[in-house]
Amino acid sequence: MSQHNNGASAPPPSKLGDVLMEILDSNNDNKIIMREITTTLNMVEQLLQGGGDEDGNNGPNEYIVMVGVAKKAAPIVFQLLDSNGDGALSRSELKYTTKFEESLNSEGGKMKGFVMDCFKILDSNSDNQLSVEELVSHTSSADSDALSSIAVKFHELFPLRPTAKELEEFVQKSVFQSFGEVTVGEESIKSSGIMDWLDADGDGYIQLKEVGKFYVAIGEKILGTTAMVKQIGPMLAMLGGADMPGMMGNEL
Numbered sequence: 474m475s476q477h478n479n480g481a482s483a484p485p486p487s488k489l490g491d492v493l494m495e496i497l498d499s500n501n502d503n504k505i506i507m508r509e510i511t512t513t514l515n516m517v518e519q520l521l522q523g524g525g526d527e528d529g530n531n532g533p534n535e536y537i538v539m540v541g542v543a544k545k546a547a548p549i550v551f552q553l554l555d556s557n558g559d560g561a562l563s564r565s566e567l568k569y570t571t572k573f574e575e576s577l578n579s580e581g582g583k584m585k586g587f588v589m590d591c592f593k594i595l596d597s598n599s600d601n602q603l604s605v606e607e608l609v610s611h612t613s614s615a616d617s618d619a620l621s622s623i624a625v626k627f628h629e630l631f632p633l634r635p636t637a638k639e640l641e642e643f644v645q646k647s648v649f650q651s652f653g654e655v656t657v658g659e660e661s662i663k664s665s666g667i668m669d670w671l672d673a674d675g676d677g678y679i680q681l682k683e684v685g686k687f688y689v690a691i692g693e694k695i696l697g698t699t700a701m702v703k704q705i706g707p708m709l710a711m712l713g714g715a716d717m718p719g720m721m722g723n724e725l
Contacts, residue, residue, distance in 0.1 A: 489571045494564055495710050503564060514543055514547065516712065518541075549647055569631050576630060585692075590623075601680060602679060624641030
């Protein structure tokens with residue numbers, strides 16, 4: 474985490490990408506490697522451990538759960554943001570985290586349109602609901618037309634690769650990696666948790682209205698989290714030099 478001691482203190486950065494650079498760039502070289510992210514997440518997790526939740530219970534609180542999710546997602550998000558594949562994130566690459574945050578803004582944000590477009594692409598029979606069979610049919614092979622269309626839509630919002638085709642290849646590879654299989658079947662869809670997250674009424678279908686409600690809920694959660702990150706960013710940056718056992722993790 475960065476530490477700046479240049480006389481008068483500058484105001485803290487306001488853009489998410491700049492805040493993340495401030496927090497994660499432990500050696501002030503204007504780039505972030507995966508080990509720095511792992512170290513920071515481990516530190517935050519340790520700070521949260523043992524505190525219980527707001528009601529005084531001893532179980533893992535909401536923020537510990539969120540850190541756990543972040544640790545699992547971090548490697549693939551890192552690869553996605555690492556446009557040039559050099560194993561480090563620059564300020565220009567981190568700007569896409571700012572763009573993502575802005576895309577969730579209800580006033581002019583474009584992420585909702587992207588999510589709705591994805592639903593329509595996957596909804597083969599246009600009945601405003603997705604079945605497990607539809608999800609399998611669109612993700613069971615690496616040459617899925619649906620995944621190609623989704624990659625093109627995503628590239629329009631976040632051109633993280635020189636071409637949409639290159640981004641499509643990354644998305645396809647990531648889908649199969651996330652399931653840990655060469656092909657995706659009905660059981661892997663069910664065990665992935667997708668239906669648990671999105672099928673709110675448990676009828677075996679993901680309805681358009683359920684996706685809308687989930688989008689609003691998760692969007693508010695993400696925006697709340699990024700606001701908190703901006704607020705506590707300076708504190709995390711100052712804690713960067715702390716020698717806390719177990720912080721380093723296994724990433725190099």
